[in-house]
Amino acid sequence: MTEAFLTYPQIDPVLIHLGPIAIRWYALSYISGLLLGWWLILRMLHQASLWKNAPFDGKPPATADDIGDLFVWITLGVIVGGRLGYDLFYGTFFCGIWTGRDCGDLPMGYLHNPLRLIAEWQGWVPRLYGMSFHGGLIGVAVAIVLFCRSRRLEVLRVGDLIAAATPIGLFFGRIANFINGELWGKVTDSPLGMVFCNRTIMETYGRCPAGPQPRYPSQLFEAALEGLLLFAVLQFCIRHFRLHERPGLVTAIFFLGYGAARFFVEFFRDSESMIAGSSWFSMGMLLSLPMWAAAAFFFWLALKKPSPA
Numbered sequence: 001m002t003e004a005f006l007t008y009p010q011i012d013p014v015l016i017h018l019g020p021i022a023i024r025w026y027a028l029s030y031i032s033g034l035l036l037g038w039w040l041i042l043r044m045l046h047q048a049s050l051w052k053n054a055p056f057d058g059k060p061p062a063t064a065d066d067i068g069d070l071f072v073w074i075t076l077g078v079i080v081g082g083r084l085g086y087d088l089f090y091g092t093f094f095c096g097i098w099t100g101r102d103c104g105d106l107p108m109g110y111l112h113n114p115l116r117l118i119a120e121w122q123g124w125v126p127r128l129y130g131m132s133f134h135g136g137l138i139g140v141a142v143a144i145v146l147f148c149r150s151r152r153l154e155v156l157r158v159g160d161l162i163a164a165a166t167p168i169g170l171f172f173g174r175i176a177n178f179i180n181g182e183l184w185g186k187v188t189d190s191p192l193g194m195v196f197c198n199r200t201i202m203e204t205y206g207r208c209p210a211g212p213q214p215r216y217p218s219q220l221f222e223a224a225l226e227g228l229l230l231f232a233v234l235q236f237c238i239r240h241f242r243l244h245e246r247p248g249l250v251t252a253i254f255f256l257g258y259g260a261a262r263f264f265v266e267f268f269r270d271s272e273s274m275i276a277g278s279s280w281f282s283m284g285m286l287l288s289l290p291m292w293a294a295a296a297f298f299f300w301l302a303l304k305k306p307s308p309a
Contacts, residue, residue: 006194006217013180013200029176030078033169038071040165050238053245061157073147074162077139078169085135087117094273094283133170134287156247156301163254164234164244170258171227178219181209185216186270192216210270218269225261233257246305252298259291 014022044050045060045067052058062070091110095103110116144162148155177183184196193214201208237243237253244250266284273283 005191005214008181008194008196008198010198010200011179025179026176029172030169033172034071034075034078036168036172037162037165038067040168041067041161044161044164044238050242050244053242055245055247056157061161062151062153066151066153066158067161069151070144070147070158070162073143074140077141077143078136079139081139081142082131082133082136084117085132085138086130089132089134089287090130090273090283133173134291154247156251156298157244160244160247160250163251164238166254167227167231167234171223171231174219174223174227178217178223183219184210184270185218185221185268187211187213188216189214190216215270216268218265221265221268222261225265226258230254230257230261246302248298248302252295252302255291255295255298259288259295262291263288 011025013026014024015028016023042064045062045064048058050056051060087110091103092107095106105112140162141159144159145155147153148158181196181198181201187193194217195208195212195214196210197208197212234250234254234257238250243253263285266282266288267280269282269284271282271284275281275283275286
C-alpha cells in the first residue's frame, strides 16, 4: 500500500440521532446552502448601489418577499431535479448505453421497481442512488422561469441573482461528499493523497469502498473551484465590473466557470462513468459541454443589445 500523506478525518456522516431520525451532514449541506444563498440575495437586494444604474434605475429585480417565495420553488427544483436527473443521466443514459461498472440492473431495474427512481434511502451503491447537480440545475431553471412568469418578473435579472448565490450550495455539497467519503479521486502518490477509510466507514459497509490506496481528495478540489473561487469571481464581476447591468451575463459566467471547474476536476476524480471505455473522458466531462453551450447562449442574450446608458 502506498503511504498516505494526509489523514482522512474520523467524521460520522450522521450528526445526531433523534430516535429513529438521523440528522445527516449531507441534508444539512443542502439546508445551509439554500439558507445562506437566500441571505446573500436579500443582502444584495438591500444594497441600493447595485441597482442605481440602468436597466434597474433604482429598482431591484425582485422584492424580499419574492425571493422568499422563490426559494420554496427552488428547493423543490433542487430535490426533484437532482434526483430525477441522476436517474436520467446516469441510471438511464449512461447505464443504458455504456454500462458502467456499478450499473447493476439499470436502467431496466427502474421498470421492475419504479420506487428506485426516488430510493435514495437504499444505501451506498455508487451511481445507483444519489443526486445530480445538472439535474438539480434543470429543476431550478424550470422553477425560476415558472415563478417569474407567475410574478411577472424579468427571468434574466432574477436568474443572475440565483447564479451569484449558487456556488455557496456547491461548496457545502462537496464538503458533504467529503464527509460521506464518496466521489473520491484517483489513486496518487502525491502529497495530497489520503486513504478514504475510517472507523465509521468500516462499521457501515464492512469495508472501505475506496480501497486501501491514497487518493486525491477531489471533493475538496471541487469545493474550492466550484464553490469558493466561482463565488469570488461572480461577486467581483458584479461589484467591480457591474456585469449584472447586462442581464444574463452573470448567469453566462456561472455556466462557463462551473463547466470549466467540473471538467478540470474530472481529471483527478475516480469517475466510474467513463464514456465508451475511454481512459479519461467521463460523464462529468460530457455534461460540461451543454454547460458551455448554455454559457454561449446567455453571453449572446446579454451582449446582443447596446450597453445600457
